[in-house]
Amino acid sequence: MHHGNPFSENFRISRIIVIFTAITCCVLLIIFTRLIRPYELPHKNLIAFLFLAIALSMVGLVLLIARQSAEKDKAHSKKENKDYWNEAHLRALLNAAPDAIFITDGTGTIHIANALAEKWFGYRKDEFVGKKVEMLVPEHLRQAHIEHRNRYNQNPSTRIMASGTELVGIRSDGSEFPMEVSLSPSMFGGELWITASVRDITLRKEMELAKLHAQTRLSELVTNLPVGVFRICDSDLAHFQEVNPAMVTIFAAQSASQLLASSLESLFFDHKDWSTYTARMAQQFHLNSLEFRFRRLNGEDFFGFLTIAANTINGETVYDGILEDITERKQQSERIGTLNKDLERRKTQLEQINQELESFSYSVSHDLRAPLRAMDGFSSTLLTDYQDQLDERGRDRLLRIRSAAQRMATLIDDLLNLSRVSRTEIAWTPANLSELANGIINDLRQANPERKMEVKIQPDMQVKGDVRLLGIALTNLFNNAWKFSGKTSNATIEFGCERQNDQTVYFLRDNGAGFEMEYAGKLFGAFQRLHDIGEFPGSGIGLATVQRIIHKHGGRVWATGEVNKGATFYFTLKS
Numbered sequence: 001m002h003h004g005n006p007f008s009e010n011f012r013i014s015r016i017i018v019i020f021t022a023i024t025c026c027v028l029l030i031i032f033t034r035l036i037r038p039y040e041l042p043h044k045n046l047i048a049f050l051f052l053a054i055a056l057s058m059v060g061l062v063l064l065i066a067r068q069s070a071e072k073d074k075a076h077s078k079k080e081n082k083d084y085w086n087e088a089h090l091r092a093l094l095n096a097a098p099d100a101i102f103i104t105d106g107t108g109t110i111h112i113a114n115a116l117a118e119k120w121f122g123y124r125k126d127e128f129v130g131k132k133v134e135m136l137v138p139e140h141l142r143q144a145h146i147e148h149r150n151r152y153n154q155n156p157s158t159r160i161m162a163s164g165t166e167l168v169g170i171r172s173d174g175s176e177f178p179m180e181v182s183l184s185p186s187m188f189g190g191e192l193w194i195t196a197s198v199r200d201i202t203l204r205k206e207m208e209l210a211k212l213h214a215q216t217r218l219s220e221l222v223t224n225l226p227v228g229v230f231r232i233c234d235s236d237l238a239h240f241q242e243v244n245p246a247m248v249t250i251f252a253a254q255s256a257s258q259l260l261a262s263s264l265e266s267l268f269f270d271h272k273d274w275s276t277y278t279a280r281m282a283q284q285f286h287l288n289s290l291e292f293r294f295r296r297l298n299g300e301d302f303f304g305f306l307t308i309a310a311n312t313i314n315g316e317t318v319y320d321g322i323l324e325d326i327t328e329r330k331q332q333s334e335r336i337g338t339l340n341k342d343l344e345r346r347k348t349q350l351e352q353i354n355q356e357l358e359s360f361s362y363s364v365s366h367d368l369r370a371p372l373r374a375m376d377g378f379s380s381t382l383l384t385d386y387q388d389q390l391d392e393r394g395r396d397r398l399l400r401i402r403s404a405a406q407r408m409a410t411l412i413d414d415l416l417n418l419s420r421v422s423r424t425e426i427a428w429t430p431a432n433l434s435e436l437a438n439g440i441i442n443d444l445r446q447a448n449p450e451r452k453m454e455v456k457i458q459p460d461m462q463v464k465g466d467v468r469l470l471g472i473a474l475t476n477l478f479n480n481a482w483k484f485s486g487k488t489s490n491a492t493i494e495f496g497c498e499r500q501n502d503q504t505v506y507f508l509r510d511n512g513a514g515f516e517m518e519y520a521g522k523l524f525g526a527f528q529r530l531h532d533i534g535e536f537p538g539s540g541i542g543l544a545t546v547q548r549i550i551h552k553h554g555g556r557v558w559a560t561g562e563v564n565k566g567a568t569f570y571f572t573l574k575s
Helices: 006-036 044-096 115-121 139-154 202-224 245-250 256-261 271-284 327-385 392-423 433-447 467-484 517-522 542-552
Strands: 100-105 110-113 167-170 176-188 191-200 228-233 287-295 301-313 316-325 429-432 454-457 462-465 492-500 503-510 557-562 566-571
Touching (some): 044 115, 245 316, 462 467, 467 503
Antiparallel strands (some): 228 316, 287 301, 492 503
């Protein structure tokens, strides 16, 4: 606290005293001179000199006293200024502290609080001073805090408050936060004073909680992994230090402790694998998906992939690894190898069969067609050249011979088509089913101009497939629809598509003879007929050809029908 300059004030007073003394001495000297002038005293000058000396001595004494007083006041002022600087410096240091600082007496009354204390707890400085420190803790903890403070006062020491337990502070708005408190006792004038350093550890707690959650998730991940996870320490390379549950299962151990007690060497099936393992570890300090043969604790052997990487933790080298049981995979691989060999063998057999079928097709095409052509030709010649010599019965027999020969030729053509469809490779190109259908209907109308048929074809049905094979399939389907609706008045054929179960389904519907659903399974078999050949002629090969073409396109074909109400054929194609 500033009180002015005492030295200047005392010096002014001393100067007044000196001037007053000097004036007094001069007045006395004049009076004395006046008094002794009439007399002729010996040593008159000496007496005057002595009087002057006494006066000057008095003035000097007064000056000396004034100077000492001024110096004393100056020292006192300097002490007051120093005390003021120490208090300001102390507050600056407290406000610069990274923690909230409270200074209390032995009763827990707050005397000093720094700026951070005001900020963290939400109080002004004057709201702290004179209040009990229990205002800083929640209501339900205050009684326990008082008891703790009383015990501390009995044996005060510098330490962290309630170490090992969590402390909670409360702000002026009622919100709570975790805190850490360090206590430092001091004695002044025989009285106990305590400095409390409070630290808000909310961020630390959040980080610790996040770390704990991460460790928990990692532990759960390692625990739930279907592969074995383990750790080996450099101090004991002969045993596992840690294993997850999958490792216990893989080695058929009764417990993790049983597996940890087993030597690594005993877990390898043969010494060769153990030697390879130790050599690789010594050279590289890591393994990368090496295959070894291991032995379970129940004596069974298995194959596993082993991966190990070295790490340094707290100055010690550890080896973290993963073990995957690949026994089933190897067995599957061996089975696949066997199946591949069998497939290769079957492929060879199929190639031989195809060659034989090719030869058979050639034979059918050339060797069987010639006799049929001869039978049909000679029968036609007999009917033409010897018609007058044949009676009605003879002409009928020749007509039957010609019809049978022609049916046989048609059957041979259908069989050859079916054979070619089975052997043909798909040439995938864009195809327009609507255009193919329109072309087929135009051909049927030209061949049967007398037929009255209503045909509905959905436009622009674009697909991807073999145009030639798709044309054969549609030709067979449309020929059937045309044929089996031939005896129906107001006959109709409809060709289109619709969505069923997120898939495009194509359909060809007619209102002709139909069929009984109990025979639907026979429709697509070769030589399977549901109608008499005299009623509806045909070879029974067409729908079998349709099925093979659709299957080659990755689709399926099926049909529904009802006698005398028509039939609908459905098919899908690979998208």
